[in-house]
Amino acid sequence: xxxxEKIEKRKSIREFRKMGLPAEKLDEIAVSxxxxxxxxxxxxxxxxxxxxxxxxxxEGVAGYQGKSFMAPAYLILLSEKKDHxxxxxxxxAEDLCLKLTEMGIxxxxxxxxxxxxxxxxxxxxxxxxxxxxxxxxxxxEEPKKKRLDILSPSNVQFRERPGxxxxxxxxxxxxxxxxxxxxxxxxxxxxxxxxxKSFYAASLAPSFMNRQPYRYILKGKLVxxxxxxxxxxxxxxxxxxxxxxxxxxxxxxSQQDWVDWVMGAPDGIETVGIPDEYDAVASYEWD
Ligand SMILES: Cc1cc2nc3c(=O)[nH]c(=O)nc-3n(C[C@H](O)[C@H](O)[C@H](O)COP(=O)(O)O)c2cc1C
Numbered sequence: 001x002x003x004x005e006k007i008e009k010r011k012s013i014r015e016f017r018k019m020g021l022p023a024e025k026l027d028e029i030a031v032s033x034x035x036x037x038x039x040x041x042x043x044x045x046x047x048x049x050x051x052x053x054x055x056x057x058x059e060g061v062a063g064y065q066g067k068s069f070m071a072p073a074y075l076i077l078l079s080e081k082k083d084h085x086x087x088x089x090x091x092x093a094e095d096l097c098l099k100l101t102e103m104g105i106x107x108x109x110x111x112x113x114x115x116x117x118x119x120x121x122x123x124x125x126x127x128x129x130x131x132x133x134x135x136x137x138x139x140x141e142e143p144k145k146k147r148l149d150i151l152s153p154s155n156v157q158f159r160e161r162p163g164x165x166x167x168x169x170x171x172x173x174x175x176x177x178x179x180x181x182x183x184x185x186x187x188x189x190x191x192x193x194x195x196x197k198s199f200y201a202a203s204l205a206p207s208f209m210n211r212q213p214y215r216y217i218l219k220g221k222l223v224x225x226x227x228x229x230x231x232x233x234x235x236x237x238x239x240x241x242x243x244x245x246x247x248x249x250x251x252x253x254s255q256q257d258w259v260d261w262v263m264g265a266p267d268g269i270e271t272v273g274i275p276d277e278y279d280a281v282a283s284y285e286w287d
Pocket of ligand 1: 010063064109164165166204237
């Protein structure tokens with residue numbers, strides 16, 4: 001399955017059938033982990049797959065309001081704590097979610113409150129930090145109505161998509177050109193159709209409470225990612241959200257040649273007019 005197809009198809013599912021995932025599917029997930037794309041390839045990460053009564057043990061520990069959804073399996077991503085490790089974790093976890101989508105396995109990220117508590121509940125011994133928990137299994141379709149616990153920022157134009165309950169911020173409002181707030185002229189001939197597609201893919205990434213706490217600025221050939229300091233979202237979830245949107249952008253923009261993101265604010269960022277509640281966190285040279 002091509003990346004764009006997986007990105008468009010991916011969605012969170014929160015109700016699971018009791019039937020467990022067959023051993024060969026769990027093996028396929030474990031084996032695929034080594035070939036998932038990484039933002040920081042040298043940063044040690046590890047995937048632990050937990051089955052059995054893990055759902056009961058994670059109840060009250062991970063997920064919105066402590067809801068773990070009693071899934072037959074949980075994929076727990078652990079990482080060493082180094083610079084940008086949460087961006088890296090979000091990036092890898094989104095690639096993992098796209099792999100699950102390709103395998104026809106339903107899944108949903110669960111927010112992690114306390115890493116030590118999560119390790120204890122899941123029976124994991126490791127010096128690394130729990131960065132992502134993904135509940136997975138064979139799912140049931142979500143009810144068509146929007147969930148009350150998925151909030152969306154106000155005053156923003158959204159795009160609904162058939163078959164998906166979580167709308168996404170329209171690309172026109174997610175990406176600015178040259179200065180903050182100035183819409184991109186998508187009709188102009190100078191916007192590369194592949195860049196347009198990459199922003200569309202970036203707009204479809206999962207995010208905590210569907211808040212999408214980021215915006216992109218296209219400044220000449222430079223794509224700048226800005227992340228919001230949100231009251232409703234922890235710093236950890238915000239960085240994971242950013243990692244997930246970076247993976248989607250890269251998956252389309254980079255074609256064969258992965259990971260062109262450079263972490264940190266690029267030179268000359270003062271001229272872009274980024275508001276105080278946002279920080280420029282990474283950039284990508286478009287050629
Ligand atoms: C960092 C992160 C944490 C999340 N935590 C939870 C969670 O605890 N419970 C939950 O039901 N969904 C969780 N989600 C899933 C989001 O609610 C979901 O991505 C969002 O509503 C958009 O829906 P979609 O994934 O179908 O596009 C999380 C997503 C991310 C990226």
